[in-house]
Amino acid sequence: MIKALLLQVDAGGTNYTQFIMLAGMIAIFYFFFIRPQQKKQKDQKKFIEAVKKGDQVITVGGIHGKIVSVEDTTVTLDVDKGNKLTIEKSSISLDASKRLAQ
Structure with missing residues (x-):
């Protein structure tokens, strides 16, 4: 026991x-x-x-561009000599100016 x-x-x-x-x-x-x-x-x-106007950014898809205008949920990127793309803010991946400085 x-x-x-x-x-x-x-x-x-x-x-x-x-x-x-x-x-x-x-x-x-x-x-x-x-x-x-x-x-x-x-x-x-x-x-x-x-993000603000003039920032260099890279999107999730790998597109490099400069922000031309910022709205509530979208931004307009200048990708090359006047070619502009309107994308969602959520698709911005990182700040290209900081990446290029490294």
Whole structure:
């Protein structure tokens, strides 16, 4: 009977260690995957809201251009000698002037 009680005590201890390991894995997953992605999305949203006339940008599709005008949800890009494209703000990927400076 004592052996049976000792076996039950040992089995209960492994449940706590499994819970601690699971919590540790969740914490690692959060800090290495979820949190950096949220920060990147926040920075991208801030960048899109801050674009202004005259900025050199690159779109998600790889089009390089200079912003000619900015409206609520769209921007007009001058891509080459007067050729203009109207695109959504959400399709702007990054600031080309910062990229070219590197």
